[in-house]
Amino acid sequence: MSGNLVLQLILSGLIIGTAYALMALGLTIIYGMMHVVNMAHGEFYMLAAYLMFTLYSILGINFFVSIVLTLLVSLIAGALIERVVIRSVIGAPIVNSTLLTIGLAIFLKQLALLIWGPMPQGIRVPFSPIPYRIGPLLITPWQVFILFVTVGVIFISQLVIQKTKLGVAMRATFQDREAAALAGINIPRIYMVTFVYGSALAALGGVLLGPLFSLSLGMGSLAAIKAWAIVLLGGLASFPGAIIGGLILGVTESLGAGLLSAGWVDAYGFGVVILVLLFKPHGLLGGRRVL
Amino acid sequence: MRANKTLLLVVTVVTALTVGSCAQPTVEPMVEPTQSPAEPTAEPTQVPAEPSGEPIKIGQITPLTGGAALDGQHVSNGAQLAVDEINAAGGVLGRPIELIVEDGKADPTESINAAEKLLTRDEVNVLLGCWASSATLAVIPVVEEYEIPFVVEISTNSSITQQGVPWVFRTSSNEALNSQFLGGTAVNKLGFSKIAYLAVNNDWGRGAAENYTNIIEQEGGEVVLTEFSDASEVNFYAILNRVAASGADGMVVTHSLSTMSNIFRQMREIELDIPVLLTGGYTLEAMGEAAGGDLSIYDGVYALGYTVPAAIGVMDNVTAFVENYQAAYPEDPISRGSANGYDAIYVIAEAIRIAGNTEPAAIRDALEQVSYEGVGGLIEFDDQNQAHPLLFLTQVQGEEQVIVEFD
Numbered sequence: 272m273s274g275n276l277v278l279q280l281i282l283s284g285l286i287i288g289t290a291y292a293l294m295a296l297g298l299t300i301i302y303g304m305m306h307v308v309n310m311a312h313g314e315f316y317m318l319a320a321y322l323m324f325t326l327y328s329i330l331g332i333n334f335f336v337s338i339v340l341t342l343l344v345s346l347i348a349g350a351l352i353e354r355v356v357i358r359s360v361i362g363a364p365i366v367n368s369t370l371l372t373i374g375l376a377i378f379l380k381q382l383a384l385l386i387w388g389p390m391p392q393g394i395r396v397p398f399s400p401i402p403y404r405i406g407p408l409l410i411t412p413w414q415v416f417i418l419f420v421t422v423g424v425i426f427i428s429q430l431v432i433q434k435t436k437l438g439v440a441m442r443a444t445f446q447d448r449e450a451a452a453l454a455g456i457n458i459p460r461i462y463m464v465t466f467v468y469g470s471a472l473a474a475l476g477g478v479l480l481g482p483l484f485s486l487s488l489g490m491g492s493l494a495a496i497k498a499w500a501i502v503l504l505g506g507l508a509s510f511p512g513a514i515i516g517g518l519i520l521g522v523t524e525s526l527g528a529g530l531l532s533a534g535w536v537d538a539y540g541f542g543v544v545i546l547v548l549l550f551k552p553h554g555l556l557g558g559r560r561v562l
Numbered sequence: 563m564r565a566n567k568t569l570l571l572v573v574t575v576v577t578a579l580t581v582g583s584c585a586q587p588t589v590e591p592m593v594e595p596t597q598s599p600a601e602p603t604a605e606p607t608q609v610p611a612e613p614s615g616e617p618i619k620i621g622q623i624t625p626l627t628g629g630a631a632l633d634g635q636h637v638s639n640g641a642q643l644a645v646d647e648i649n650a651a652g653g654v655l656g657r658p659i660e661l662i663v664e665d666g667k668a669d670p671t672e673s674i675n676a677a678e679k680l681l682t683r684d685e686v687n688v689l690l691g692c693w694a695s696s697a698t699l700a701v702i703p704v705v706e707e708y709e710i711p712f713v714v715e716i717s718t719n720s721s722i723t724q725q726g727v728p729w730v731f732r733t734s735s736n737e738a739l740n741s742q743f744l745g746g747t748a749v750n751k752l753g754f755s756k757i758a759y760l761a762v763n764n765d766w767g768r769g770a771a772e773n774y775t776n777i778i779e780q781e782g783g784e785v786v787l788t789e790f791s792d793a794s795e796v797n798f799y800a801i802l803n804r805v806a807a808s809g810a811d812g813m814v815v816t817h818s819l820s821t822m823s824n825i826f827r828q829m830r831e832i833e834l835d836i837p838v839l840l841t842g843g844y845t846l847e848a849m850g851e852a853a854g855g856d857l858s859i860y861d862g863v864y865a866l867g868y869t870v871p872a873a874i875g876v877m878d879n880v881t882a883f884v885e886n887y888q889a890a891y892p893e894d895p896i897s898r899g900s901a902n903g904y905d906a907i908y909v910i911a912e913a914i915r916i917a918g919n920t921e922p923a924a925i926r927d928a929l930e931q932v933s934y935e936g937v938g939g940l941i942e943f944d945d946q947n948q949a950h951p952l953l954f955l956t957q958v959q960g961e962e963q964v965i966v967e968f969d
Contacts, residue, residue: 485796525800529799530804533789533800
């Protein structure tokens, strides 16, 4: 095995890993803040990819305008779903939100089947498919775009949470809901912001990965399973844990598939998750709840 | 941390359930079968006698719900078109044909139930089905018990006609015939010598990989790498990098339609430039849709083709079938499955004509004598009751899929 192959595999793994991290961040924030298990997270990812497909590929709207519109729609949809569906189970046992969001996921998936049908679709980005060469490595313009956007969003998210007033309110709610409420923080508003933000991260994942791969109705379920594995790997409700977990899963899968055998690709990733949980039951950064 | 433990449990259980439900049924890819009636569908010059008397019942088992519903619908639409044509032309033995379609859901158990219902309640004279190879294999013991002719119109698993059950006839091609033709062509005509094999990790992919590898090695080629991946896999960067590192000079791919755009786009992105042969017969139109309309990624790709769609515009009876089908089902994209359903009905009708009655044993004996020029090619059954429809090697050239070789 040449060193170049290993480097290329690591690069592919990192690109996918950053997108995994986006998905996992959304989940972990929603769980950490609201104690809601969102099983419909993957459907936000899938719906955003299909919406992007509709706006850009079918209606012919400018690519970047389509991205912005898709994210705007997902913000509004997230707010509506939080207000109408999720709010009723906040504070209830975790099983309630799990079952409720499984139902929501099934509903959203069937809705997508009704609208877009079962055939796989594709989005063709207005970027050149010819890769850049960086030494022995190849990376396409769209992959560079994915890397910049995900790293940027993660960085900005961290800034917002650490530096802004909203971020302080979120962290306060995260640490102690009652105390935060006593201090005058509008808890329902924080919940809505959290859910909308988490869903928007999933939608951004769909917008970025949709054009990289093909679109199918099952894409959300698979992405959500991986995101949950990352959340457990990194430690529940840990912001840095989700990022590190995403990168680890992406690189492990890529190296496993490229150097050993592709048929076992999910076994490598989930094997690492099991190993980590065996030795650190709360995940890599669990127990230190950090937002 | 109690909440966390509960969460872990819930997530684990739900993940297990979701993963389980994601498993795809083992169904053939959308390799489209081919067949159609030899009769040109010209307007009869004189009005044939109206068929009368008790209808001759043909029972068809095909998926009408679930992931394969669309494919199943194509097959039964094709069969219904043939039934309508035959009845309009006076029926068989002066009697009309009635097609009774049951939903087998591409599932073995459901298909057995459907067969029992068709045989005991509807008392059909002939069975047709069941799309998925695993479902077809499950129904074989049932037809053996009831001693009813069973025509298989689309399932491709080779063992279906290798079990020595005299009631089973297959009008479509099978994996062994396909690999014999394509595997030899890859080595001898396309000049593949070191081959990387990419296949989907199910009965179809594993079976095809084994068949093709045997043929390729018999012909003097070498399979240097075989990689299986999940039916829903979208990320092929790692595998393709490995193919590039293996020094392969050709790639054979057995994967579902939804996978195609991912494999070919990622090949271009990592600049892996070797010829590819697809063992599934997909239309360029369908592959293009999954690539957002970008046909350029498929340029040069070789694929197995059946008369539909490969010979549309080339063979007159194929062209006529497609026109008639589109007139009858304008909403339905043309697919090999429709031609398969269509041909199978004509083969059965021809056998009943030869038999002169609808006794199951007489129909079975007559099927052995059928020689019928169908949409899929000449249908005659060999010692194993297996027909040998026309197979094509097609290549994508620009925006067209052209025939470069046929068997």
